[in-house]
Amino acid sequence: MALIEAINPLLTAGWAKGDAGWGIKEYEARGGYQALKRILAEKMTQDQVIAEVKTSVLRGRGGAGFPTGLKWSFMPKGAPVKYVVCNTDEGEPGTFKDRDILRYDPHAVIEGMIIAGYAVGAALGYNYIHGEIFELYERFEQALAEARAAGYLGKNILGAGLDFDLFAHQGWGAYICGEESALLESIEGKKGQPRFKPPFPAQVGLFGKPTTINNTETFAAIPFVFRIGGSAYLDLGKPNNGGTKLFSVSGHVNKPGNYEVPMGTPFAKLLEMAGGMRGGRKLKAVIPGGSSAPVLSADIIMDCTLDYDSIAKAGSMLGSGAVIVMDETVCMVQALERLSWFYYEESCGQCTPCREGTGWLHKIIHRIEHGQGRPEDLDLLLELGGNIAGRTICALGDAAVLPVQGMLRHFRAEFEYHIEHKKCLVPREVQKAGSTFHTRMMAGAAC
Amino acid sequence: MLELEIDGKALQVADGSTVIDAAHQAGVYIPHFCYHKKLSIAANCRMCLVQVEKAPKPLPACATPVTNGMKVFTHSDMAVKAQQGVMEFLLINHPLDCPICDQGGECQLQDLAVGYGGSRSRYQEEKRVVVNKNLGPLVSTDMTRCINCTRCVRFTQEIAGQMELGQAFRGDRAEIMPFIEKTVDSELSGNIIDLCPVGALTSKPFRFAARSWELARRQSVSPHDALGSNLIVQVKHDRVYRVLPFENEDINECWLSDKDRFSYEGLNSGERLTKPMLKQGGVWKEVEWNQALDYAAHALRDVANEHGGGAVGALVSPHATLEEMVLAGKLMRGLGSENIDFRLRRSDFSGQRAGVPWLGMRIAELNKLDRALVVGAFLRKDHPLIAQRLRQAAKRGTQVSVIHSADDDLLMPLAGKLIAAPSQLPERLAQVVKAAAELKGAAFDMKVAVSPEAKQIAASLVSGQNAAILLGNFAQQHAKAATLNWLAQQLAEILGCRFGFLGEAANSVGGYAAGAVPGANGLDAARMLAEPRQAYLVLGAEAELDCADGRQALAALKQAASVIVLSPFKSAAALEYADAILPIAPFTETSGTFVNAEGRVQSFQAVNRPLGETRPGWKVLRVLANVLKLDGFDHESSEDVREECLGGTGGALLDSLDNAISGVAVELAASAAGLERVAEVPIHFADPLVRRAESLQRTKDAAAPTARMNAATLAALRVAAGSPVKVSRGDAPSILVAALDAGLADNCVRIAAGHASTLNLGALTGALKVEPA
DSSP states (O other): OOOOOOSSOSTTGGGGGGGGSOSHHHHHHTTTTHHHHHHHHTTOOHHHHHHHHHHHTOBOTTTTOOBHHHHHHTSOSSOSOOEEEEEEOOOSTTOOHHHHHHHHOHHHHHHHHHHHHHHHTOSEEEEEEOGGGHHHHHHHHHHHHHHHHTTSSEEEETTTTEEEEEEEEEOOSOGGGGSHHHHHHHHTTSOOOOOOSSSOTTTSOGGGSOEEEEEHHHHHHHHHHHHHOHHHHHHHSBTTBOSEEEEEEEESBSSOEEEEEETTEEHHHHHHHTTSBGGGOOEEEEEBTBTTSOOEEHHHHTTOEESHHHHHHTTSOOTTOEEEEEETTOOHHHHHHHHHHHHHHHOOSOSHHHHHHHHHHHHHHHHHHTTOOOTTHHHHHHHHHHHHTTSSSSTHHHHHHHHHHHHHHHHHHHHHHHHHHSSOSSOHHHHHHHOHHHHHHHTTOOO | OEEEEETTEEEEEOTTOBHHHHHHHHTOOOOOSSOOTTSOOOOOSOTTEEEETTOSSOEETTTOBOOTTEEEESSSHHHHHHHHHHHHHHHHSSOOOGGGOTTTTSOHHHHHHHHHSOSSOSOOSOOOOOOOOOOOSSEEEOGGGOOOOOHHHHIIIIISSSOOEEEESSGGGOEEEESTTOOOOOTTTTHHHHHOSSSSEEETTTTTTOOGGGSEEEEEEOSSSTTOOEEEEEEETTEEEEEEEOOBTTTTBTOOOHHHHHGGGGGGOTTBOOSOEEEETTEEEEOOHHHHHHHHHHHHHHHHHHHOGGGEEEEEOTTSOHHHHHHHHHHHHHTTOOOEESOTTOOOOOSEESSBOOOSSOGGGGGGOSEEEEESOOHHHHSHHHHHHHHHHHHTTOEEEEEESOOOOOSSOOSEEEEOOGGGHHHHHHHHHHHHHHHHTOOOOOOOOOOHHHHHHHHHHHTOSSEEEEEOHHHHSSTTHHHHHHHHHHHHHHHTOEEEEOOSSTTTTHHHHTTOSOOTTOOOHHHHHHSOOSEEEEESOOHHHHSSBHHHHHHHHHHSSEEEEEESBOOHHHHHHOSEEEEBOOGGGSOEEEEOTTOBEEEEOOSSOOSTTOBOHHHHHHHHHHHTTOSSOOOSSHHHHHHHHHSSOTTSBOSOBOOOEEOOOOOOOOOOSSEEEEOOOOGGGSSHHHHTOHHHHTSGGGOOOOEEEOHHHHHHHTOOTTSEEEEESSSSOEEEEEEEOTTSOTTEEEOOOSSGGGGGGOBSSSEEEEEEO
């Protein structure tokens, strides 16, 4: 577990105690629920709360980076029933930050949601927690019970006349349910499939009512925005990229794990925090924002800073902050085959291009990996990608295509080699040497 | 209004229009699969992607709202490339088995693939295969062909009112399927065949029978319920192969009930007559027409001469054409008899009518009601498409209330509901009238105690601007039908709204106009059977199954000296009681007219030649009258007959429509002793044609009648659901299986009519004895 070395830790401040630090007493001891108390004590108006969040330029931590304050301001004022929903359906390969937030600091999410509920005028919230982390779903239920007992949830919170209650909802593991409108469908008891937008959830959301839906990390950051103030929060990061952010570093580094750094931190710094490259091998490529972000080659990523704008300029996206590090032992064809399988498996089946296209992409890449590639395949992949991306109701189609485009942009030669020689550019022995799985199997470890 | 440009054409469209609406208005075709004007927007097929100025990506025309000044390009490079891309994806896993697919030649995917598909596929991998599903006896599946447009899913949810299909699994493993081990049992299920844009859902009865281009398409009118659905009857070699809806927004919209769609199988039944038959010396013989007509004429004339014209009675099917009814009426009057009736399932004929009873409004006006009270109707099964209209209205906020003796799920939200034994229906309706009168400050001096449920219904009705009271078949067949009619009239007066009849059969309105009702001193259907005649003319009906008291009808016909049956079908019962059976054409083999519930006169032509020696009923009656040497039977065509009856109103509304009733002896009955029968006429038992439609007879709606009771009644009888019971009225019991129906009032037993197994039970109403068998 790598929780340390964070710079000015906010989100991860309470993580040091590990599993002993999540309870309400510990949370309160480190300043928890102070932001809520202050907002209520100072009788901040809803507009003031939203303005403060706008000042912080806290951008959505789920991947799209939409400014949170702006999103909250879209909620209609007069509607009698509104909802706040937290998206903990963290399913993007490489991403595991929300899991640890719920593990070590569930009350930060609860406090953030109560503040959001107050700001947008919602009296009810749901936290949608994906199925693979059932023990954290149970922990969140315990945290809810604690918050309710302490008077932070329910009727007339802290005697300030605020009503807000919050419930956990367990998902069942479909990646698509992380898409906000599919998540709403799933809470409603329907098959998780994205809705056509517009209307957006702020107009027609959960059960047809106006709904604000944010990522777990976004809600967890809210108390800190108010504790240190919006402009101070912004100053932690860089302009247009407020605050700190969690990065889930995985792959060929010595210390994979979650790291909190201010927005705008150089990638090289994060790599250093994660213990550097495993076995001292050479960095080959990095997927900087979860599996759907286009891969960047080593030279490009080493020049990037970790914020929405820098990564976008380099041709990829910061996404959820899932940094997948690949060293020189990686076969990019094999890596892409695995990625494309994921999107094929997780396409919801609603829109034609994604339903049919993700499988086709995977089949072609699978062929190339298995020595049956054809010279025309690479252009076909790009053309099919063009027919999927931007043609579907939600962004899963784009997400399936971006890795393909990224790989072919930076590593096309490796794919061409595969097709021509029916084998990998990276020799088999080198691949085996880099494979944790292989190394452990050789050492006789149970796997 | 919004202004936009589509492919350079400027036009104005209404606010809230989508791009596909606007394109339709502009006469520009945008390819699509999942979009359907009657269904919610899914935007999942992506075939309708078009270019919109300033939009970076192509947008789905079906889901993109028009904005002012929008410029849409449906044939630009971006649009066409997007459409071609989608088509390529649609085809990769499609089997392309058009040569063996029933949809071939009328397939949206096939048609659009010509325009947007490549001539060869770039996809060289394995195709997906999907296991077929059993959706019941009407809809056949080839699910590998499915393109997951979800039209069928949305239809069952939104139009039929019950989600019987859904999409399970993800990605290209997604499958459309019913709930596990369930079939699609909606009375509207056949519409999913029309909606399916590929060959995934096709007609099971039509499967592999013909190619669509071999079939002639002829327009016709449904002979079943009083809606008068417009049909396209598809014919090859003088045989009907298939029936499809002919779109008529004012009547059936683009839908058909399964009865309208699949009853054509009865036309090809083995029981069709091909030659006239006479019983001579106790033996049935096929004879020539002149012989048969001579015999029939003499038989009728002899009885009339010997016993007077009143000894002859005519029982006319309410599904007979207007022309047949007109000529049957004239013929009876020519013989000196006023005994003719088409209202065979009615038992209460009291009261004086001001005109022809009808729906009281146009069918299309049902959608615009804001309040509706439906009295005594098995709404979904007796009036599938009217139920559908009310369902759509209810979704938009129309408050629908119900007074009935059964509580079947109407698949729509109800504002109020009163369920009571049949004998108590008038009292319940009177409660609502009383409550409404109190709310409105109107006078209504009948003594009834108003229940909270009645108050709730009345409050709902009073709060509306545009209410209606609709009397269903059950109310019309009720022992106190006139009382119910009178009470509905009182309620309508108090509310200042309309009331009407849902109409039992295709010509329930037409029968009055045709004069197929008894004149002065004539006997109505019930009395003709209660006071048996010497001779009967039976036109198109199977009296034992189509009359209010089948057992009594059978007895009356058996005792008669002569029974002349005009029917397309030979039945065992008719062979027993008739002495002449004359084969007349079903609706597909004759021209004729049905006047539907809203009074719309709908004439149709024959779609094919009559089978064998079968002749159109109007011709048979005309010649029979000629043989009888009656005056006024020189019609050259069915149009002549219609003209004589209606004047020049063909195609328009009847002008004598009026629901007012007077002279009703209003009396609210006390509860009947013993168990009261609640008799429905199941959708697929209702007339001779549908009873012979094999596939419909295999549906759940055509299950053998059971004795349904609520839990308390079953317990009082010490009978368990599923065990046999002896049900009787007088002698000759029927053995039926007891079943639980929680929606019935206490001391009611619900037993279907129109079926041989319940013939012994006699009347549709009244008390029955039930005991463990």
